[in-house]
Amino acid sequence: xxxxxxxxxxxxxxxxxxxxxxxxxxxxxxxxxxxxxxxxxxxxxxxxxxxxxxxxxxxxxxxxxxxxxxxxxxxxxxxxxxxxxxxxxxxxxxxxxxxxxxxxxxxxxxxxxxxxxxxxxxxxxxxxxxxxxxxxxxxxxxxxxxxxxxxxxxxxxxxxxxxxxxxxxxxxxxxxxxxxxxxxxxxxxxxxxxxxxxxxxxxxxxxxxxxxxxxxxxxxxxxxxxxxxxxxxxxxxxxxxxxxxxxxxxxxxxxxxxxxxxxxxxxxxxxxxxxxxxxxxxxxxxxxxxxxxxxxxxxxxxxxxxxxxxxxxxxxxxxxxxx
Amino acid sequence: xxxxxxxxxxxxxxxxxxxxxxxxxxxxxxxxxxxxxxxxxxxxxxxxxxxxxxxxxxxxxxxxxxxxxxxxxxxxxxxxxxxxxxxxxxxxxxxxxxxxxxxxxxxxxxxxxxxxxxxxxxxxxxxxxxxxxxxxxxxxxxxxxxxxxxxxxxxxxxxxxxxxxxxxxxxxxxxxxxxxxxxxxxxxxxxxxxxxxxxxxxxxxxxxxxxxxxxxxxxxxxxxxxxxxxxxxxxxxxxxxxxxxxxxxxxxxxxxxxxxxxxxxxxxxxxxxxxxxxxxxxxxxxxxxxxxxxxxxxxxxxxxxxxxxxxxxxxxxxxxxxxxxxxxxxxxxxxxxxxxxxxxxxxxxxxxxxxxxxxxxxxxxxxxxxxxxxxxxxxxxxxxxxxxxxxxxxxxxxxxxxxxxxxxxxxxxxxxxxxxxxxxxxxxxxxxxxxxxxxxxxxxxxxxxxxxxxxxxxxxxxxxxxxxxxxxxxxxxxxxx
Numbered sequence: 071x072x073x074x075x076x077x078x079x080x081x082x083x084x085x086x087x088x089x090x091x092x093x094x095x096x097x098x099x100x101x102x103x104x105x106x107x108x109x110x111x112x113x114x115x116x117x118x119x120x121x122x123x124x125x126x127x128x129x130x131x132x133x134x135x136x137x138x139x140x141x142x143x144x145x146x147x148x149x150x151x152x153x154x155x156x157x158x159x160x161x162x163x164x165x166x167x168x169x170x171x172x173x174x175x176x177x178x179x180x181x182x183x184x185x186x187x188x189x190x191x192x193x194x195x196x197x198x199x200x201x202x203x204x205x206x207x208x209x210x211x212x213x214x215x216x217x218x219x220x221x222x223x224x225x226x227x228x229x230x231x232x233x234x235x236x237x238x239x240x241x242x243x244x245x246x247x248x249x250x251x252x253x254x255x256x257x258x259x260x261x262x263x264x265x266x267x268x269x270x271x272x273x274x275x276x277x278x279x280x281x282x283x284x285x286x287x288x289x290x291x292x293x294x295x296x297x298x299x300x301x302x303x304x305x306x307x308x309x310x311x312x313x314x315x316x317x318x319x320x321x322x323x324x325x326x327x328x329x330x331x332x333x334x335x336x337x338x339x340x341x342x343x344x345x346x347x348x349x350x351x352x353x354x355x356x357x358x359x360x361x362x363x364x365x366x367x368x369x370x371x372x373x374x375x376x377x378x379x380x381x382x383x384x385x386x387x388x389x390x391x392x393x
Numbered sequence: 394x395x396x397x398x399x400x401x402x403x404x405x406x407x408x409x410x411x412x413x414x415x416x417x418x419x420x421x422x423x424x425x426x427x428x429x430x431x432x433x434x435x436x437x438x439x440x441x442x443x444x445x446x447x448x449x450x451x452x453x454x455x456x457x458x459x460x461x462x463x464x465x466x467x468x469x470x471x472x473x474x475x476x477x478x479x480x481x482x483x484x485x486x487x488x489x490x491x492x493x494x495x496x497x498x499x500x501x502x503x504x505x506x507x508x509x510x511x512x513x514x515x516x517x518x519x520x521x522x523x524x525x526x527x528x529x530x531x532x533x534x535x536x537x538x539x540x541x542x543x544x545x546x547x548x549x550x551x552x553x554x555x556x557x558x559x560x561x562x563x564x565x566x567x568x569x570x571x572x573x574x575x576x577x578x579x580x581x582x583x584x585x586x587x588x589x590x591x592x593x594x595x596x597x598x599x600x601x602x603x604x605x606x607x608x609x610x611x612x613x614x615x616x617x618x619x620x621x622x623x624x625x626x627x628x629x630x631x632x633x634x635x636x637x638x639x640x641x642x643x644x645x646x647x648x649x650x651x652x653x654x655x656x657x658x659x660x661x662x663x664x665x666x667x668x669x670x671x672x673x674x675x676x677x678x679x680x681x682x683x684x685x686x687x688x689x690x691x692x693x694x695x696x697x698x699x700x701x702x703x704x705x706x707x708x709x710x711x712x713x714x715x716x717x718x719x720x721x722x723x724x725x726x727x728x729x730x731x732x733x734x735x736x737x738x739x740x741x742x743x744x745x746x747x748x749x750x751x752x753x754x755x756x757x758x759x760x761x762x763x764x765x766x767x768x769x770x771x772x773x774x775x776x777x778x779x780x781x782x783x784x785x786x787x788x789x790x791x792x793x794x795x796x797x798x799x800x801x802x803x804x805x806x807x808x809x810x811x812x813x814x815x816x817x818x819x820x821x822x823x824x825x826x827x828x829x830x831x832x833x834x835x836x837x838x839x840x841x842x843x844x845x846x847x848x849x850x851x852x853x854x855x856x857x858x859x860x861x862x863x864x865x866x867x868x869x870x871x872x873x874x
Binding site: 235 | 399579602615616808810811814847850851854855858859860861862
């Protein structure tokens with residue numbers, strides 16, 4: 071029995087020794103990774119946590135902002151340096167969370183683009199993706215609180231330090247030893263939207279959604295945040311392919327009215343609604359799938375949005391635009 | 394308290410401490426208390442669902458044993474069947490059947506109102522119900538003496554390593570183990586922990602990683618095409634295998650620590666040369682259960698070849714339904730049934746074909762061809778298994794053939810390096826399994842010098858810690874069944 075106890079202690083001692091050694095070896099590489107991850111402007115949160123970003127305009131949303139608004143084109147048309155943080159299937163609360171994290175660590179932007187998809191008002195559609203924030207749990211108490219929901223996980227991370235890098239060793243090693251330049255934005259037109267057209271006869275999602283009061287309150291808080299921090303908030307509803315096929319028109323109208331009322335109520339909030347913009351919604355050649363413009367659609371759309379933002383920047387009189 | 398949680402590891406070490414401190418003849422009581430606590434942590438109310446077969450089947454078996462004639466024995470058997478299958482029906486199948494009838498009635502404009510039963514699905518119900526039914530059937534056939542102690546029978550059904558997802562134990566092998574006093578055995582503890590480690594590797598490093606990709610594709614079938622679906626299907630084959638066999642390894646390792654030997658559930662299923670052989674290697678405890686209690690119960694192949702084929706089909710349909718309350722599972726079972734019947738029926742023809750093509754002279758090539766064909770047939774059936782509904786299945790079938798609009802890889806939380814790592818792990822898994830089929834890996838490691846052994850143990854631990862998929866505890870797939 072004594073031999074077993076002794077062996078166990080030696081084994082655990084060696085385990086801890088290796089744990090600390092690996093932690094100390096990976097930590098500086100991980101910090102470097104966090105700095106570099108934003109190099110490709112593919113929604114990476116790296117630059118945000120590096121801190122000190124000095125973008126004039128930042129964009130938040132789901133894939134419809136990620137693939138349909140090109141930061142480079144927006145910069146060309148508005149003259150404002152832009153970073154696009156949008157990511158696939160991101161719900162409103164996650165976008166808001168990211169914005170708060172951004173404001174805590176970086177220079178206040180002059181403008182913020184925020185997706186105003188009617189589905190943003192229904193929490194049933196997308197769920198907060200804690201996965202994207204995991205790498206940054208060690209750098210933000212807010213993220214740690216959000217991600218480590220179970221007591222065991224909190225303690226496990228404390229006792230076995232290596233767990234901080236769980237599932238991230240490959241990205242850490244890859245980024246740490248690569249020579250990607252650290253930059254905020256990729257050149258215009260390099261956002262990796264695919265070329266293609268919507269499959270013919272595709273049955274779209276007719277699901278009705280329910281406007282949630284808490285989400286409406288969330289948007290009001292967003293508008294208040296903009297007023298308090300002195301940046302201009304652009305709420306954008308992106309084009310809907312053959313509009314009424316995806317959304318129930320009545321519910322969608324209720325959502326658009328809400329966004330309009332928000333823009334009316336807050337001086338620093340603008341609403342740009344392209345949901346039924348005839349230049350896009352019925353042009354099959356401009357779409358990749360039922361919800362995303364392809365490259366041929368994304369480039370003109372980004373230019374139009376850029377021009378509309380430029381026209382309204384600093385102009386508090388023309389706050390609602392419906393195409 | 395899932396196996397892949399820190400809570401479970403703490404629980405296991407606490408149980409180990411209590412178990413080995415207790416006198417050997419009382420150790421099973423420690424396990425009984427631990428098993429009850431383990432099951433009740435999921436949802437205390439479900440404890441009643443587990444207690445029902447414990448009490449009913451223990452009583453039925455004892456009464457059956459005292460019955461003088463076959464008729465009264467049969468009556469008691471029917472009581473047990475009614476209670477066990479009734480419980481399964483209420484908790485698992487009522488909603489499926491009720492709403493299927495409702496949809497059918499709607500189709501023909503017949504007025505039919507059905508009510509949804511929202512009781513949830515008690516964890517492991519399909520497993521412990523079948524284990525209990527197997528015991529009652531054994532006693533009915535006089536293959537097994539009834540257990541005298543209700544508490545021991547309770548432990549037989551609720552034994553925490555296997556209660557949630559099997560392996561479905563047999564009374565003849567498991568009940569005597571509960572009666573035997575288990576002494577501390579260093580090799581058992583070490584080998585048990587190693588087996589658990591191997592199970593965690595399969596679950597956390599391979600299955601959970603592949604699951605990220607598979608879920609993205611199969612939960613949004615309309616968004617994906619061609620190669621993406623093909624890759625996701627290959628990944629699903631290994632996800633479900635690593636998930637379930639990983640669970641089984643953890644369960645078996647856990648039991649081994651306490652001196653128990655649970656039956657093997659998987660033997661390299663993807664190395665099978667025919668569908669029939671696949672089922673001799675996949676979920677062995679369930680397959681043998683169906684063989685012994687349903688297939689033979691229906692008469693097996695004794696009443697002629699056609700009747701035998703019919704019985705195979707029935708067994709596979711029930712097997713499909715056992716997996717879940719969804720018609721896609723029934724279809725999956727039906728496809729496997731048809732493939733198995735075809736495999737049996739064409740055996741002679743295939744032999745002649747092999748001789749004719751000259752493959753018989755190249756046994757390795759022949760084996761490889763058989764393996765590839767079997768694997769892809771199984772793969773095809775996995776699509777039916779994983780699709781969330783018939784609607785999704787139709788979308789998948791249409792998009793699968795659309796190779797123009799697809800890129801093979803997308804970043805759904807799994808970038809190219811993660812995919813390469815997953816594929817590399819699959820290769821390691823298959824290589825180790827092939828190696829194990831010749832020399833048991835644990836025995837081989839045990840004969841190496843201590844520095845080598847410990848390097849392997851520490852390396853395996855850190856591999857799991859560092860390379861496990863970065864997602865919160867993902868439930869084992871078979872927990873839903």
